[in-house]
Amino acid sequence: MTFSINRRAFLASGAGALAVGMLNPRIALAQDVRLRLLWWGSQARSERTDKVVGLFKKAHPEIEVDGESAGWDNYWSRLATQTSGGNAPDVMQMDYRYIFEYARRDVLLPLDKYMKDGTLDVSDFSKDSVAGGQVNGKTYGISLGANSVAMMINKAAWQEAGMDMPQPGQTWEEFGDQCEKLTNTTKRSRFYGCADQGGLEPAFETWLRQRGKQLYDADGKLGFDGKDAGEWFAFWVDMRKRGACVPADVQSLDQLTIETSPLSQGRAGACFAHSNQLVGYQAINKDPLTMGPYPVKSGESHPGQYRKPSMLFSIAGDTANPEAAAKFVSFFVNDPDAARVLDVERGVPESSKMRAVLKKEAKEADRIQIEYIGSLGEKFVGPLPPPPPKGAGEIQLMIKRKNEEVGFDTASPEDAGAAFVSDAQAILERS
Amino acid sequence: MGNKMTGRPAVAIAAAGPPHHPPQVPQHRQRKPQPTSWFGRTWQGSGPGYMFLLPWFIGFFGLTLGPAIVSFYLSFTDFDLLRSPNWVGMANYVRIATSDPKFAASMGVTLFFVLFSVPLKLAFALGVAVVLNRGIRGLPVYRAVFYLPSLLGTSVAIAVLWRQLFASDGLVNSILAEFGIQGPSWISHPSYSIWTLIILSIWQFGSPMIIFLAGLRQIPTDMYEAASLDGASKLRQFIKITLPLLTPVIFFNAVVQTIDAFKAFTPAFIISGGTGGPINSTLFYTLYLYQEAFGFFRMGYASALAWVLVVIIALFTAFSFLTARFWVHYDD
Structure with a gap:
């Protein structure tokens, strides 16, 4: 049996289909905004x-x-x-x-x-x-x-261990000691004082600002050098070595979301985040949480955070x-x-x-x-930094990667710091 | 002329979605005079056929060929999604060839993946196919069960499941712990993460297995009978009869799986959270391409990366075909 189409009928049905197709959205649009x-x-x-x-x-x-x-x-x-x-x-x-x-x-x-x-x-x-x-x-x-940036703290984990929670105004070194102590005293299995935040851009930025440096200057150039970055990575090397923060293979599961953070995964007593995220963190954490400011630099510290x-x-x-x-x-x-x-x-x-x-x-x-x-008084909060330049998003990902390289022992903190600065400059020039 | 008359309503039907009614069959069925033009004759012969192919044609031209041509153009521009593209000539390709460390890194990861996942997957698929070919009872059920992972394979859910299996407190480590071994977090350790992806790929051996099974059924059983009368062992039969007669199927599977492996994306994307981490250990080429395009908005550069991948896959495929005549035996 052959099957042939009458051209006129075909045209008519096509036009009909077209008309119906065009009418419908028009009617919907006229009704509401x-x-x-x-x-x-x-x-x-x-x-x-x-x-x-x-x-x-x-x-x-x-x-x-x-x-x-x-x-x-x-x-x-x-x-x-x-x-x-x-x-x-x-x-x-x-x-x-x-x-x-x-x-x-x-x-x-x-x-x-x-x-x-x-x-x-x-x-x-x-x-x-x-x-x-x-x-x-x-x-x-x-x-x-x-x-503003804020440290999320698992209240229950610190209280169970009979310890004081991290306090506002304590230095990075004091914070590290306290985390190490929590790791050693807690009864929770494979639980550490804090997350490894060496790859977290806002944490790095706060730390830089406390030293009187900045992440980006008003011209969109880097406001720090390889030595600063190297010392930052070295601080976290020490934290990992002491067991104060989670090991590198636990940290690299963190996809920079509330759900995948070592705190939410029940592996750390504290992590670094933003203050409004307390609501989101509390929503998926059974233990009661609280928050406080990031640690400060020992000696003279500039305000690192900003609102x-x-x-x-x-x-x-x-x-x-x-x-x-x-x-x-x-x-x-x-x-x-x-x-x-x-x-x-x-x-x-x-x-x-x-x-x-x-x-x-x-x-x-x-x-x-x-x-x-x-x-958050003047001790903690300084002026708003200039807007980040194009390419900042890519650099943010690179901090995480460099910290992983140091964490998995494929680079020394000094080398990672120097490489970070040169790679970041290349990204800024390209953007 | 005729082209336009018939072309237009056809597009309209397709644009309005799948046709709900079959085209009207004319009431008066009289033999029309044979059209004299070339087009008229062709239309009467295969017109309806093309009509039925229309949805595919629209998909192919609109969603495959069209975007491919545009992406080829964009690969010579600095398109960033928000601003209109500027012509930059060969700059993107020059950068890929000379000064992009991530290109080399991601190509390395992808080649490693292809090199290990394809042979292992084919060997596994062939092994299972040989076992299933022994005429077990309930073969259709087993076939379906073994094929299931391939259906689920590239889905997000499976990649998430993989994260759970190979995480530090996942199932794999729980089993290892029974033997007193404290395993690392496999998926987030730069030395092991790529292997979890290779295992995932092997696990999806279903479609090559089905094809192997079909190939095995083609081999005449009297060959095996003759061989066993002559005293050939099972292993010898496999090497001397099964493998040579199966080479066309092996060849087909190898080419298809290699292309698939080059294009693998979803598992690495989900397992690394889109970063290709830790330390770029799961940075598949496609993932790098995706990052450049949608993470950092370098559409032009990403288009160039995509075309380089096309060329690389084409080269690999051409190489397979060139070497095929030395090891693929076609029946004659």
Whole structure:
């Protein structure tokens, strides 16, 4: 049997299919305003964000919000791909590390107009916290909360061993001694004082700043030399040798996420992180946690940490609904119910009113964090560093690798320090 | 002209998704006059066939060939996803050839992986196929069970499972501990991590095994009967009869598995968390390419890396075909 198609019928059915295909989205578009929202973070953050999206839809039924989340690693490739394809999410979570990159390429919407006409209300923000989202005098991001680096501490592990927890203001050497003691006294099996954080960029940066150096200077060049890096790696060699921190093969399981950290894996009594992450850490750790500042340099120590927007919301430059997007961001940072849901998981709210709301409710994790950020005096907190240059992300990964090379004895700390500086300079020149 | 008339609605159907109704068959079935043009005749002959192939054609041109051509163009640019690409000529290829330490490192890791995983996997697959070929009861069940890992193989779940098996407090170390051996964290130790990936690859021996099994069935049993009458041992039969007659299948499997091994990505990505660590010990070439493209936004450079990989795979395949005539026996 042969099978032939009447050309006219074929044309008609094709045209029909085409028409149906084109009509459907048109109808959907006419009905409501749709916003796409993209963020990175843990399960705890996604649950909170979804709840706030629900609250927003109740308050603004005419606006539909589609949320989408990714892990930190995949987030930036996804955002870059979508942006490059002209398909950027209307509202996106932004990091201090990337906001300059994106703003310079004109893919973010300047928000000043909406701040002036009140659509995006930042009247309860301090001037500094608004400035944290500005590039060349224009506002491209709204801070979702303040944070700083912080040491996560497994309270139970230290108390069981009958020891004092690491105290604010102790030196790196004192911290190391204390960790070694915990490793030796704890009854937990294969448990160490702290994680091996020689490959953690914020820890290295804090340590540099305490010596009066910096990671990057205002011109985007390295603000330290090979000797600094070598001494940093050497400190952790000593920590590993003494058993104060976890061995290299345990540490290299850490993929720089809350879930894979040696603290969450039940292998270490402390690890280095950011203050807002206490919520995420506590969510997956059975033992009660607390936090404190990083150790300081012995002798004269410059303030190493700084207070920064833990993350921001930015709006895509080519969004079809800038008003609705601005309304959503405003709701996110100003609505008391939203603040109760979000608590301090993205950092301590910048709006003084929302801080007051949270203080009144005073959940344990919120209280620790608000107090922690409030307690960081001039001894610990210095000025915001200049924005990191292009290539900083690659260098951040390289610190981890160099620390592994030292940890697995394939390089001496001095050689790794020198190689780190020359490799990092090559990356900066190439970027 | 005719081309346009028929081409357009066909695209429209495909764009609207899979057709829900079969095209209408004309009511009046009368023999039409034979078209005189070349196109008309061809269309009457194989037109419907091409229609059915359309989804594949659209996939091939839109999702494979099109992007491949674009990536070839991008490999001569400095494209970074956000800005429009600038032509840089051969700069990317020059850098790959002269001054990229990570290119050499990742190529080394990949070659090591190919060199060990492919022969071991083929040997294992052949061994299992020979055992299964003895006419065991329930053969279809065993075949399915052994094939399962290949279906699950490249999935994220299996890579995560591997992390659990070979972690410091994983199953492997628990077993070793019974013998008083304190094993390291296999997947996160630079000396062993690549071996966990090789073992993972061997474990997925299903598809070469099925092909070997089919090949073994082709070998006439009277050859074995004659050989055993002459007093040849099983081993001798295997070496003198099975292996030579199986060489075309071995050759096919080797080429396919080598190409697959060069392209391996998911296990290394999941097991190292996308870093290729510890110390680049699992930095597969594809993983490095991915990092450059989506981690550091050097799309242009990554495209160049991809084309270098294409050339390397092509060279390996060509080499296999050239040497084939010295060891592959085709029946004649």
